Amino acid sequence: MESVKKPRVRIVGEEKVRLKKSFVKPWLGIKYLFKKPVTIKIPFERIEPAPKYRGFHTLDWKKCIGCNFCGQICPARAIEMTWIEVDGKIEKRPHPKVDYGRCTFCQFCVDVCPTGALGHVENCYLTTSGLEEDLELYDWVPIDPKKVQELNEKFGDYRFPVERITFNKETKETTYYLRDGTEFRFKIIGYGLKPPAAARPKPAAKPAQKSAESSKKDESSKTEEKKG
Amino acid sequence: MADLEVPKELREEAKGHDMYLHPIDKNTYELFFGPQHMATENFSVILKMDGNRIEKAIVNPGFLHRGFEKLAEGRPYFTNIALLLRICVPESDVPENIYSMAVDEIVGWEVPDRAQWIRTTVLEMARMSAWMFWILGFGNEIGLYTAGQWAAAYRERFMRLFEELTGGRVYHIYTVPGGVRRDIPGDKWLRQLRDTVEYLKGKLKDFDEILFDNYITIERTEGVGVMDKKFALRHAVTGPNLRAVGVPYDVRKDDPYYFYPELDFEVPVLKEGDSLARVLVRRYEMEQDLYILEQLLDMGPPSGPYMVQDPRLKALPRFKPPKGDAYAHVESTKGDFGAYVVSDGTHKPYRVHVRGPSQSHGVTVLEELLKGARLADVPVILKTLDNCPPDIDR
């Protein structure tokens, strides 16, 4: 577009812009009193989110190669790589864990994913009551897109597909209670890019950190030490 | 002002007032206007009042400072889009576009035609929805709430269109260096956009009736906050505020970008320089924006890719542009919005500096215009200048 010559500026005179002062005209707005309102009654009516609305993430665990591109591009540092053990088998690569307390829903992580493992669905209801268990709920390793689709077809209200997440401190086992009643169990055995089995014990977390996340991490790092 | 000695009896008297005022003299007091007041959005003006007249005004910004420019220095190039667009809430595409244009210039990318068409359309849609947002604010300030409610409803139509195109409603995170992130969803979307444009063309007449022709609007704005041409130029006032004093400066005409050289539109210019002139210039620009959108739709999106083809984009987090710097600016509803980006060859920008239009007309100009105004004129002056505090704070 650089080569195009600058167009002549056409200036509009005053006569075209100036309007007429009127005392009667504003009353014409009354005609809208008899028209259907544009507001929607929320519990009874609903707007569907647009297709490909940027909502919660999904992750195909088989495709994920743990390259940490998503963690690098994330503007809010919401993504942390997590080492996971399912049914006694450690996954070969770390998987991203998304913290919706930080996520800005820009979905750059989905764009950069080289294998297309990370995706997103239209589910967008993110409300908490501020309780500790709610805050833990919105910090998850995304689950398989097929499962989320299935739940969406069943409920169709675009809510978070998991109802409750529990973490057993003794067995380090995380359980996702999905909305249709099924349970999904795995163990989180470490964080970061380096595998926990490589005997690289993390430095002990500072005593100042008291929140659930750090305590969880303490637990995991201790397990590493035991294993190593 | 704060260190002035206040007599004891005046201090006692001040406690009896409804508002907490700081009396300075018998008839003079200090009034904190904002940041809760809706007209100021998120900044405050400290007014030294003599009865109902303003003697002196001191702008007190900083409530919205989030240090975006500093944060941008610590993040990769593409990621910054998700950050910088928060500088301008009503038209978040403007910061996206200026940053993308500057990075495009540093890298030397020739953005594909289709991407340019989409960017132009998105910018115009953003302008239109920002005008609606402005009507909401302005109508509320002068007590005509109906117009504001209508405008909010019409803005919803554009938000829906944005939702389908970009996947987000307010923060679109759509324009990236090198193009745009998604293609147009299909012909259905283009038809919807045309319907919306047609619909809004009819609705502008309603706004004329209820807001712009209204006795109250004209009485409240005429002769309020007058500035002249020399004052405006020396204070770097841009956008509709500059056009209301008789300078036909529009970035779309003077420094054309994207598809604007091929589009035919008019630049409204008035001479008075008062609040009414600023309102009317904006009113006419709405019409022009709808006309531009119509032309773009008649033109149709050119075929081709919507993103540049570059092997460097495969590893997006480590994308490194060459060394250099560039300044890019676009015309937003508030004025000339510019960004200056310096690259030192690493994967993070060395410096990003955003120039918001309110930086010039929100501080010194506002302080000058408020001198001698009445207290009831403060919201009118603020809203007709279209002051946007995040521009100042960033």
Add this chain to the structure above:
Amino acid sequence: MDMNEKPKVEEKVENTEETKPELPETKEGRLVKEILGEAPYAEGNVRRERRVEFKVPPERIREFLETAQKKFEMLIQITVVDWLKEGEFEVIYQLWSVSESVHAAVRTRIPREDPRLPTVMDIWPVAETYEREGHEFFGVMYEGNPRLGPFILEPREYEKHPFRKDFNMLGYVKGIYGEDFDRYDESKTNYVI
């Protein structure tokens, strides 16, 4: 570079630099030539269409801007860039000419230790805002501006100059917000706020 008359072809042969010799025969080229004629101490070149730039020594920046003011009506922005390795601040006055539709970047470099510049408030009153911002974020002293002081930041952050490259942002945030700050520890790779 300090000659008033510039024989174009000869200089091009002598100087391998691309600064002065090749001013194109466009409106930008003519504009730069005109301003350099009045201000021979500066260097100027045309970046591209509607973009020109000047390099001015800091002692004469005020003089130069007074000259440039005749052509460039608006001061769009004053950008400060912190070049930590060189130990210098680059101050860029971004001007826009409404009559000619040209953007000019007037660059000057000042030492990082004692950054001082004369104010341009009396040329463009809007510079007051820009200078206050530059003073607060980078600590550049604009001599003659009466309103330098806490502007956008809180008073406790004043004199810390957070936009300088050597400002420890993470440390500052941790000092202020303490343990409320974050749930993550610093072992995270490439930690930024």
